[in-house]
Each structure stands twice: as structure tokens, then as C-alpha cells.
Amino acid sequence: MARRTGFYLDKRNGKFMGVCAGIADYTGFDVLWVRVATVLATMFGFPFPLIAYLVIGWVADAKPGNFYLEEADPEDRQFWQKTRAAPGRSIREVRSSFRDIDRRLRDIELAYTSPNNRLAREIDDLKHQ
Structure with missing residues (x-):
């Protein structure tokens, strides 16, 4: 091969x-x-x-x-x-990229699932307009 x-x-x-x-x-x-x-x-x-x-x-x-x-x-x-x-460097770059993607996904999930009263109020205000 x-x-x-x-x-x-x-x-x-x-x-x-x-x-x-x-x-x-x-x-x-x-x-x-x-x-x-x-x-x-x-x-x-x-x-x-x-x-x-x-x-x-x-x-x-x-x-x-x-x-x-x-x-x-x-x-x-x-x-x-x-x-x-540099195979070792390439592996580190891929891992770093995945860590960055994982961090961003966690931030999105946290923002979406957390009880954010201000955001909920703004959404309700938009619904009632």
C-alpha cells in the first residue's frame, strides 16, 4: 500500500x-x-x-x-x-482546530440553553409588537 x-x-x-x-x-x-x-x-x-x-x-x-x-x-x-x-505539528494544529471548534460550540450551547432573562424579555417584546 x-x-x-x-x-x-x-x-x-x-x-x-x-x-x-x-x-x-x-x-x-x-x-x-x-x-x-x-x-x-x-x-x-x-x-x-x-x-x-x-x-x-x-x-x-x-x-x-x-x-x-x-x-x-x-x-x-x-x-x-x-x-x-512535520507530522507532530500537523497533529497539534488539527487538535487545536478541534478544540477551538469545540469551545465555540460550547459557547453557543451555553447561550442557547442558559436562562437569560434579558434575552427572553427581548424575544417576548418582539412577539408582542
């Missing part, structure tokens, strides 16, 4: 083997900057970056087709990039 948070070659958006597009998808950087960094690293560190590129292109798996369908939503893509970068 394919892991959603793993590194995959992005052959659909790639130019040669999909390594730079895969790195960009995994890290959240723009693919143009990843490609520029790869070219500069190859120019200044020849032949090691080129060998690493070829090895990654040979060893890494291609991105499963169903992941392309799931990424149609930019919000979904951003969520998975955050999750890959």
Missing part, C-alpha cells in the same frame, strides 16, 4: 525522471527553484549531484495515479506537505 507521506517521483510534472518534481512535491518548494538548485549543485559539485539524481530516479517509486486525483484541491496538497514536513 502506498503511503501518502512518502517520497515519490512525480513523472507527470517532471521533465526528465521526475526527481526534482518529486522533491518539490515532498518539500512544498516551487519546482523551478528545485531545478535551479539541482543545476547549480551539479555545476559546482560535479559528479556527485548528478549521480545522486540518477540513483534517486532509479530507486524511488513513481507517484501512484490516485494521488494525482486527490491533489486537485490545493488545500489538500498543502495539508499533506505540512504533514510530511
Whole structure:
């Protein structure tokens, strides 16, 4: 089974083997900057970056087709990039969001169910007008 948070070659958006597009998808950087960094690293560190590129292109798996369908939503893509970068932080953000929603629901429930005489009076006044 394919892991959603793993590194995959992005052959659909790639130019040669999909390594730079895969790195960009995994890290959240723009693919143009990843490609520029790869070219500069190859120019200044020849032949090691080129060998690493070829090895990654040979060893890494291609991105499963169903992941392309799931990424149609930019919000979904951003969520998975955050999750890959820092899973613990993503979990904390989700928990914080749920705590905030829960707090707001409690406030609404309290306002709705509490005996608020002033509010009841205003509603009765509106009914009798």
C-alpha cells in the first residue's frame, strides 16, 4: 500500500525522471527553484549531484495515479506537505482546530440553553409588537 507521506517521483510534472518534481512535491518548494538548485549543485559539485539524481530516479517509486486525483484541491496538497514536513505539528494544529471548534460550540450551547432573562424579555417584546 502506498503511503501518502512518502517520497515519490512525480513523472507527470517532471521533465526528465521526475526527481526534482518529486522533491518539490515532498518539500512544498516551487519546482523551478528545485531545478535551479539541482543545476547549480551539479555545476559546482560535479559528479556527485548528478549521480545522486540518477540513483534517486532509479530507486524511488513513481507517484501512484490516485494521488494525482486527490491533489486537485490545493488545500489538500498543502495539508499533506505540512504533514510530511512535520507530522507532530500537523497533529497539534488539527487538535487545536478541534478544540477551538469545540469551545465555540460550547459557547453557543451555553447561550442557547442558559436562562437569560434579558434575552427572553427581548424575544417576548418582539412577539408582542
